Amino acid sequence: MFALEEEDLVEKILLGASVFRDERSLFPEFLPQKLPRREEEISRLATDFRPLIQKKGSFAINIAITGTAGVGKTAVARYCGTHIENAAKKKNIAIKFILYNAHTFRTKTSILRNLLTDHFNVTARGFSDEEILGMLVKRLEKDDMRLIIALDEANLLGSEEILSIIHASEVFGIERSRISTIIICRRTEWRAILNAPLSGHIHDQINVPGYTKDELFDILSYRAQLAFNSGVISEDIIDMVAEIASQTQNARHGIEILLRSGKMADYEHFNEINAELVRKAKVGVYPELRPDVLDDLNDHELLAALGLARRLKHHGITATTINEAYKYYQIACEEREGIKAQSLSAFRKYVHRLDSVGIIGKAVGPLGRGRRGRRARITLYDLPATVLEERVLKIFELHNKK
Ligand SMILES: Nc1ncnc2c1ncn2[C@@H]1O[C@H](COP(=O)(O)OP(=O)(O)OP(=O)(O)O)[C@@H](O)[C@H]1O
Ligand SMILES: [Mg+2]
Structure with a gap:
C-alpha cells in the first residue's frame, strides 16, 4: 500500500x-540563441576575428574579454565562436572554436592533450608537449584548419601558461600560426595576471560592463x-x-x-x-540578510517593518508607498496594548531607518499592477515578507516574556 x-x-x-x-533553458550551461544588450561586444569580437575569414594565410588573433561576474563574458565568447565557425563554413574556411575552462583544465599540457585526443582523434599519451604541439600544427596544416581557443577563467592558468599557449602556435614560425585565443577573465584578476609580455600579444581587450x-x-x-x-x-x-x-x-x-x-x-x-x-x-x-539587524530596532521601527511585511505579503504586490504602508503600521500598533501609532512623519523616519539597515529598498519607479505614474516606492529585497513578519513577531514575543 x-x-x-x-x-x-x-x-x-x-x-x-x-x-x-x-x-533547462535556465541552467548555467544553456547558451540562448540571442544575447540581448550585448550587441556591441559581439560586434567588436566579430570585427576582431574578421581577418581570419577575410585574409588568406594563417596568423593568430588574441583577444581578452574582461568584466565582473555574470555580465556575459563566457556567453559572448561562446556565441561568437559558434557564429564565426558557421560564417567561415560559408566561405569554405575551416575554423574550430573550443572553450576550455581552467577550473577543469589547469595547464597548457592538459589543454593540448585534450585538443588532440578529443577533437582530432589522435592519442597524445606518452608524448611531450613539444611533440603534441608538432602533431597538432601538422594536423591543422593538413586539414587547412584554424583554431580559436577560448581560455575561460584564465587567471587560474596564470600568465605563464596563457603565454605558452599563445606561443605554442608560433613555435613553427609566426606565419604558420593557426591558433587564436580568447582569454576570458574577471577584471580584477586580469589586472593581476597581465604583464608586459602578455599584453604585448593581446590585440584587443574588451571590457564588458555590468548590466x-x-x-x-x-x-x-x-x-x-x-x-x-x-x-x-x-x-x-x-x-x-x-x-x-x-x-x-x-x-x-x-x-x-x-x-x-x-x-x-x-x-x-x-x-x-x-x-x-x-x-x-x-x-x-543571495543570502544577504544579517540575522541580527532586527535586534537593533526599537518597537516602532519593528512595527513599521511588520506593517510593511503584511502589506507586501499580498499576492501580486511587489512594492508599496509610504501612505499605504502607514495604514498597516497603524493596525499593527492597535494590536499591541499600550502602543500608540505615531504620526506619518515619524513613520517616514522609521522607514528611513529600515532602509538604512538594508531590510527594505526604496526606489523611484512605476508602481505595481494597474497603477500609473512614478513615485517613491518601498520594496523588500532581502527576505520574504512572511519571514520578516515571523521574525518581528518573535522579537515581540521575547520582549513580552521579560
Ligand atoms: N545578454 C544576455 N542575454 C541573455 N542571457 C545572458 C546575457 N548575458 C548573460 N546571460 C546569461 O547570464 C548567465 C551569466 O553569463 P556568463 O556566464 O556569460 O557570465 P560571465 O561574465 O562569464 O560570468 P563569470 O565571470 O562568473 O564567469 C548565463 O546563464 C548567460 O547565459
Ligand atoms: Mg564566465
Missing part, C-alpha cells in the same frame, strides 16, 4: 502541471519567455527580479532567481510566479 502511494506521489510530481516550458536594471529587464524577459509557459510570470515580477539583480549587475543572479521561484511555484502547485515566491527564492540565491 505504502509503496503504491509513494509511486503515486512521484508520478504526480513527474506528470503534473509545471510553470516551465523548458526549465543596468533596464538591460536586465530585457534579458530576463527573454529568458523567462524561453523558460516559462505563457501567463506564468508578469512584467511586474520580471521587473522586480531585474531590480534585485541590478544590485549586483549580474545576469546570473536574476536567472537563478527565475529558476528557483519557478521550482517553488511547481512545488506549491501555483500556476504563476508571484512576488512572495521571488522574495523567498531571492534569499536562497
Whole structure:
C-alpha cells in the first residue's frame, strides 16, 4: 500500500502541471540563441576575428574579454565562436572554436592533450608537449584548419601558461600560426595576471560592463519567455527580479532567481510566479540578510517593518508607498496594548531607518499592477515578507516574556 502511494506521489510530481516550458533553458550551461544588450561586444569580437575569414594565410588573433561576474563574458565568447565557425563554413574556411575552462583544465599540457585526443582523434599519451604541439600544427596544416581557443577563467592558468599557449602556435614560425585565443577573465584578476609580455600579444581587450536594471529587464524577459509557459510570470515580477539583480549587475543572479521561484511555484502547485515566491527564492540565491539587524530596532521601527511585511505579503504586490504602508503600521500598533501609532512623519523616519539597515529598498519607479505614474516606492529585497513578519513577531514575543 505504502509503496503504491509513494509511486503515486512521484508520478504526480513527474506528470503534473509545471510553470516551465523548458526549465533547462535556465541552467548555467544553456547558451540562448540571442544575447540581448550585448550587441556591441559581439560586434567588436566579430570585427576582431574578421581577418581570419577575410585574409588568406594563417596568423593568430588574441583577444581578452574582461568584466565582473555574470555580465556575459563566457556567453559572448561562446556565441561568437559558434557564429564565426558557421560564417567561415560559408566561405569554405575551416575554423574550430573550443572553450576550455581552467577550473577543469589547469595547464597548457592538459589543454593540448585534450585538443588532440578529443577533437582530432589522435592519442597524445606518452608524448611531450613539444611533440603534441608538432602533431597538432601538422594536423591543422593538413586539414587547412584554424583554431580559436577560448581560455575561460584564465587567471587560474596564470600568465605563464596563457603565454605558452599563445606561443605554442608560433613555435613553427609566426606565419604558420593557426591558433587564436580568447582569454576570458574577471577584471580584477586580469589586472593581476597581465604583464608586459602578455599584453604585448593581446590585440584587443574588451571590457564588458555590468548590466543596468533596464538591460536586465530585457534579458530576463527573454529568458523567462524561453523558460516559462505563457501567463506564468508578469512584467511586474520580471521587473522586480531585474531590480534585485541590478544590485549586483549580474545576469546570473536574476536567472537563478527565475529558476528557483519557478521550482517553488511547481512545488506549491501555483500556476504563476508571484512576488512572495521571488522574495523567498531571492534569499536562497543571495543570502544577504544579517540575522541580527532586527535586534537593533526599537518597537516602532519593528512595527513599521511588520506593517510593511503584511502589506507586501499580498499576492501580486511587489512594492508599496509610504501612505499605504502607514495604514498597516497603524493596525499593527492597535494590536499591541499600550502602543500608540505615531504620526506619518515619524513613520517616514522609521522607514528611513529600515532602509538604512538594508531590510527594505526604496526606489523611484512605476508602481505595481494597474497603477500609473512614478513615485517613491518601498520594496523588500532581502527576505520574504512572511519571514520578516515571523521574525518581528518573535522579537515581540521575547520582549513580552521579560
Ligand atoms: N545578454 C544576455 N542575454 C541573455 N542571457 C545572458 C546575457 N548575458 C548573460 N546571460 C546569461 O547570464 C548567465 C551569466 O553569463 P556568463 O556566464 O556569460 O557570465 P560571465 O561574465 O562569464 O560570468 P563569470 O565571470 O562568473 O564567469 C548565463 O546563464 C548567460 O547565459
Ligand atoms: Mg564566465
